[in-house]
Amino acid sequence: MVVESARARTLSHVEPAEVPLQVALDALADPVRRSILRDLATHDEWTRACGTFDLPVKKATASHHFAVLRSAGLIEQRDEGARRLNRLRRPEFDKSFPGLLAATVDRED
Amino acid sequence: MVVESARARTLSHVEPAEVPLQVALDALADPVRRSILRDLATHDEWTRACGTFDLPVKKATASHHFAVLRSAGLIEQRDEGARRLNRLRRPEFDKSFPGLLAATVDRED
DNA sequence: CATGGTGTTCGATCCTTGTCGTACAGTATG
DNA sequence: CATACTGTACGACAAGGATCGAACACCATG
Numbered sequence: 389m390v391v392e393s394a395r396a397r398t399l400s401h402v403e404p405a406e407v408p409l410q411v412a413l414d415a416l417a418d419p420v421r422r423s424i425l426r427d428l429a430t431h432d433e434w435t436r437a438c439g440t441f442d443l444p445v446k447k448a449t450a451s452h453h454f455a456v457l458r459s460a461g462l463i464e465q466r467d468e469g470a471r472r473l474n475r476l477r478r479p480e481f482d483k484s485f486p487g488l489l490a491a492t493v494d495r496e497d
Numbered sequence: 498m499v500v501e502s503a504r505a506r507t508l509s510h511v512e513p514a515e516v517p518l519q520v521a522l523d524a525l526a527d528p529v530r531r532s533i534l535r536d537l538a539t540h541d542e543w544t545r546a547c548g549t550f551d552l553p554v555k556k557a558t559a560s561h562h563f564a565v566l567r568s569a570g571l572i573e574q575r576d577e578g579a580r581r582l583n584r585l586r587r588p589e590f591d592k593s594f595p596g597l598l599a600a601t602v603d604r605e606d
Numbered sequence: 607c608a609t610g611g612t613g614t615t616c617g618a619t620c621c622t623t624g625t626c627g628t629a630c631a632g633t634a635t636g
Numbered sequence: 637c638a639t640a641c642t643g644t645a646c647g648a649c650a651a652g653g654a655t656c657g658a659a660c661a662c663c664a665t666g
Binding site: 437438439447448450451452454455467469470471472 | 642643645646
């Protein structure tokens, strides 16, 4: 029988449908967070652990940004051993906020 | 010969095409500013003076928000006597940021 | 010209939040 | 078990920005 680890059980996710527009915009307004989302958008799902992103901040700050993205319904996280893998919740988020990801992460600047 | 007033001459506008995504998102992330944009989106152009908006802030703060919207290429302003009329730059802004206004101001929350 | 209305500017304040160091928990590997 | 690696939690700090009051400029109207 497969049992979730205690660590994974503390991982609370928020459904994009429950996210207020204000929360979504606050999450998307940060350049470091958009950089994370762009990275996820251009790679296969569940292939990027938190530590594999090339970010201009220390790991404590990066951890904070991942938490913000999760509570805004933008990413899903899953533990795999010592690493925490990420996935962009593109279809779910697009359903709640049509065009918002396209207008923000599908861009150069 | 018609000459612009000194007051109107100080009104500097920014083209949406010159606006970085970061500036646009910062402007759209504030609820008071979105409320202004929604108001403009649902009325005829050049019919709303700054003082005619029902905002939960004092006029000094409102003036600040209009300045932010102008420098983000989201609104255009024109002086008409003592009043300053506003217009949502929908087509120009949509061209530079397709879907962004639709995802933010065309919404309930 | 005096008064009232519209809107901006300036300085001050307050609050949010992005940032980091450190400590800690969980996992893998020797 | 000892060590190294991955990521989070917590407290502290600093910067940015939203807010306001007061003073000011401009316009309209009597």
